[in-house]
Amino acid sequence: MPELPEVETIKQTLQHLIQGKTITNVHVHWPKIVQHPDDISEFQTLLKHQTIQQMRRRGKVLLFDLTDVVLVSHLRMEGKYGVFERDEPITPHTHVIFEFDDHTDLRYNDVRKFGTMHVYAKGTEEVNKPLSQLAKDPLEAAFEPDPVVEKIQKSKRAIKNILLDQTVMSGLGNIYVDETLFLAHVHPLTKGCDLSTKQVDDVLKAAITTLQDAVTQGGTTIRSYVNSQGQMGMFQQQLQVYGQDGKPCSNCRSAIEKIKVNGRGTHYCPTCQIQI
Incomplete structure (x- = not known):
């Protein structure tokens, strides 16, 4: 399972690759990954036309700060992200694809299918699962x-x-x-x-x-x-x-x-x- 250092490394590399890109479409091939909202079409609608402003992390959880919403992603056992050209073949176990305005994709791959995604309005992610159940991590500036x-x-x-x-x-x-x-x-x-x-x-x-x-x-x-x-x-x-x-x-x-x-x-x- 990716722990804090792995998720921090993923955060840093993803920020370099996708910051400033706008999501134009979202494909979900394994609906159980999406935990909030319950409706997949609403999940897709909330993310479309949103620009990725920055990446954050809390413990082992990855956060995508977008224009109006926050995507909270827990990788669990085997979850991983990669950025690909639109025409590159889709590898097995790719369950969610975020298409960007520059014809690249952010693809979420998860062999075990244990990962989760939540989308919340900005400012509400801290009071909802999974962040509401997490303590601060020791590398956070706010750690006490x-x-x-x-x-x-x-x-x-x-x-x-x-x-x-x-x-x-x-x-x-x-x-x-x-x-x-x-x-x-x-x-x-x-x-x-x-x-x-x-x-x-x-x-x-x-x-x-x-x-x-x-x-x-x-x-x-x-x-x-x-x-x-x-x-x-x-x-x-x-x-x-x-x-x-x-x-x-x-x-x-x-x-x-x-x-x-x-x-x-x-x-x-x-x-x-x-x-x-």
């Missing part, structure tokens, strides 16, 4: 760490599960939670309420560092992720624990271990990350 620290220290859940909870802090998935906890020297099964304020601060600082580094590297390509120009991410070359089970820790040379935390594969160093 104190409420996150409080939520973590009040929770009896494992810190891994807390960091995956998008209502606490959005943007992190399995890859970056494992990397964050390794950098902060915190065991993934440690309960939030057992962490000191300094340890929680270390976790948040590690999350910011990890996410910023991953954005710089264009994200992480484990299976199929590519940005909107078809380029792979490179952060997988810097992974310290995720997917490294059995390999020596870069700090202490102990073997990286893999366990299940709430059903999620979780990687950590048993020496550097001691459970409290």
Whole structure:
């Protein structure tokens, strides 16, 4: 699943490719992707003749700011966007096509069909799903760490599960939670309420560092992720624990271990990350 760094990279590449273009037509080949409005023809009408002004992101969610409306797109597991000339062949699993006034297309491709799209009037997107259910992410200018620290220290859940909870802090998935906890020297099964304020601060600082580094590297390509120009991410070359089970820790040379935390594969160093 694309996490914050991948969605940020997609946002940056898409903004370069489509900013200022006007949508002239919209084709929807898999209606279930459209969650709001309920009527597909209304979805198409709302987007026609709208000019893309800028791209934004909240956590793992992509936002297209248009003239009068906002398109909110959650890529879920395998969603991806690409810009094509109108006469280029349409690849399998292309479910939504936005035609532009310059005879190019923005095409949404999703093998798993788990992605969602919502269109709202400008200014109402924050109070509607999915944004209304998302906390701020740690790379947002408006991010406030104190409420996150409080939520973590009040929770009896494992810190891994807390960091995956998008209502606490959005943007992190399995890859970056494992990397964050390794950098902060915190065991993934440690309960939030057992962490000191300094340890929680270390976790948040590690999350910011990890996410910023991953954005710089264009994200992480484990299976199929590519940005909107078809380029792979490179952060997988810097992974310290995720997917490294059995390999020596870069700090202490102990073997990286893999366990299940709430059903999620979780990687950590048993020496550097001691459970409290």
